[in-house]
Structures are given as C-alpha cells and as structure tokens.
Amino acid sequence: MAWYSGFGQWLGALGSMIAAGVALWIATSERQAAQEARDRDLAREAGLVTVRVFDEMRVPGAGATDVAPGIVVMNWRQSRLFNLHIREIRGAVSPFIVAVRTDPGAKLQPALGAKxxxxxxxxxxxxxxxxxVTIFPTVSEGGRISYASLRYTDETGRQWEVDNGSRVARIVL
Structure with missing residues (x-):
C-alpha cells in the first residue's frame, strides 16, 4: 500500500482540527467580549454613587450660619448600598459627624431632621x-478636604470604591 492512500483521511482530520480550533477561539472571544461588556455596565452603575467635597456646608443641628467642610455621598443607583466605609479623607484630622438624609427632597444640604x-x-x-449621606470631618483651622474615597457593597455582594474624582474601582477579595 502506498503512503498516499490515506492522504484524504489525514487531510480530513487536519481540517476537523482546524475547524475545532477556530470554533473554540470564536466561543472564547465572544465570551470575553460579553464579560467585558458586563463589567463596563457594572462599573457604570457603580459610578452612580457620587462623592462630592464642599468647602462650606450647613451643619445639621447647628445655627443657620454654622458651616464646615463636608463630604456628600449620593446614591443614584436603583439599589441599596451596604457596608459604606470611608477609605480615605485627605485634609481631615479626626473622626466625623455623619448625617443620613432619607428624604430625596434635600439633595445637597441635609435638613435638621437628618438622622x-x-x-x-x-x-x-x-x-x-x-x-x-453627609459627612463632616474635623479639619484644622482653615483646612480643606482635598480628596475623599469610600468603599461600599452593592446588593449583589460586589465591593466598589469611588472617590470625588469620579474614579470607580471594583474591589476583588
């Protein structure tokens, strides 16, 4: 029997292997593209939690003219946030007063009834x-808050970190 008698079978097997490799590559790249699109959507949703720094804000429960540097965290997501944790405040000296306003009417300045x-x-x-959420860190006389970041957990259990520069990062434990 000559060497070329099984050539068709070898060629068919080679074609099948190439087709399987191409199918695997297509499936993998489509799955990666879908995962990247999901990750972008999740990061976009995580960015709906905003952190803003203000030089002067009215302090709840104080006089009408009492103002202090403050940080405002607003949840524009359609879901709740859990385990809200202030990661870093640059310019702050010590712990803070925290007011949580659940009435959506007051967007920036918490009313006197804030919890x-x-x-x-x-x-x-x-x-x-x-x-x-309004946070009033203690700052030195004439001091300013230059940066604030916080970490939170969303309803699906993913942890995110956002800052006042609108940077969003997913925290993988």
Missing amino acids: RVSMGELMLTPIAHEDV
Whole structure:
C-alpha cells in the first residue's frame, strides 16, 4: 500500500482540527467580549454613587450660619448600598459627624431632621436610592478636604470604591 492512500483521511482530520480550533477561539472571544461588556455596565452603575467635597456646608443641628467642610455621598443607583466605609479623607484630622438624609427632597444640604449616625453605624445602615449621606470631618483651622474615597457593597455582594474624582474601582477579595 502506498503512503498516499490515506492522504484524504489525514487531510480530513487536519481540517476537523482546524475547524475545532477556530470554533473554540470564536466561543472564547465572544465570551470575553460579553464579560467585558458586563463589567463596563457594572462599573457604570457603580459610578452612580457620587462623592462630592464642599468647602462650606450647613451643619445639621447647628445655627443657620454654622458651616464646615463636608463630604456628600449620593446614591443614584436603583439599589441599596451596604457596608459604606470611608477609605480615605485627605485634609481631615479626626473622626466625623455623619448625617443620613432619607428624604430625596434635600439633595445637597441635609435638613435638621437628618438622622445622625456614627461611622460604625454607617457601615450597618443600608443607603437606599436617592439617600444622601453627609459627612463632616474635623479639619484644622482653615483646612480643606482635598480628596475623599469610600468603599461600599452593592446588593449583589460586589465591593466598589469611588472617590470625588469620579474614579470607580471594583474591589476583588
């Protein structure tokens, strides 16, 4: 029997292997593209939690003219936030007053009826859609808050970190 008698079978097997490799490459690249699109959508949704730094804000429960540097966290997501944790505040000296406003009417300045919580209680307080969290860190005389970042967990259990520069990062544990 000559060597070329099985050539068709070898050629068919080679073609099948190439076809399987191409199919695997297409399936893998489509799955990666779908995962990247999902990750972009999740990051976009995580960016709906905004952190803003203000040089002067009205302090709830104080006089009408009492103002202090403050940080406002607004939840524009359609879902609640959990385990809200302030990661870093540049310019702050020590712990803070925290006011959680659950009335969506007051977007920036919390009203006098805002609920005050400690930082430990803030981690245990779910922040609903359109809730506003106002934080008043203690700063040195004439000091300013230059940067603030916070970490939170969404309803699906993913952890995110956002800052006042609109940077969003997913935290993978």
